[in-house]
């Protein structure tokens with residue numbers, strides 16, 4: 511029998527859904543504030559656009575302006591972690607699988623994305639370790655959710671509505 515998307519995401523990410531969505535049990539936006547999210551995404555994308563070791567990863571972002579990528583990301587994080595819906599007001603429904611369709615979201619790409627995000631979390635000031643763990647679990651789940659979506663793209667399948675997050 512074919513594995514469901516949820517089963518694949520759990521197997522690949524190793525993150526149980528309860529942990530992935532622990533971000534919904536607290537309001538990280540209220541706890542950390544807007545500036546911390548701006549700093550985190552700036553830190554993350556500085557690392558991505560400077561990725562000299564893994565040129566293939568940096569090249570995935572070659573057609574995106576760094577400033578736009580930073581704003582898209584922190585507005586999404588703010589909205590998803592209890593803040594105002596800044597992302598949807600400007601860009602509409604996040605539809606993350608659909609928006610990642612142009613990009614090769616492989617397992618290697620997910621690991622590299624998570625590597626940079628872990629470094630960014632560790633070097634952005636004012637992020638306590640409990641918030642870091644909660645965010646990282648959500649990011650890890652979502653990264654492999656996108657990998658599963660990428661695989662469906664290659665099989666020419668559309669995600670079901672429940673799978674659009």
Ligand code: HEM
Nearest residue numbers: 570571574579582583586601609613619620623649652653
């Ligand atoms: C798994 C590896 C990933 C790759 C290779 C990847 C790649 C990309 C690229 C190339 C962009 C375009 C940059 C821009 O102009 O905004 C993008 C946008 C975005 N990504 Fe990812 N991403 C990954 C994981 C994630 C994860 C885990 C999240 C959320 C937790 C995420 C959320 C977003 C958002 C919100 C946007 C902006 C979409 C838009 O408004 O067009 N991505 N990503």
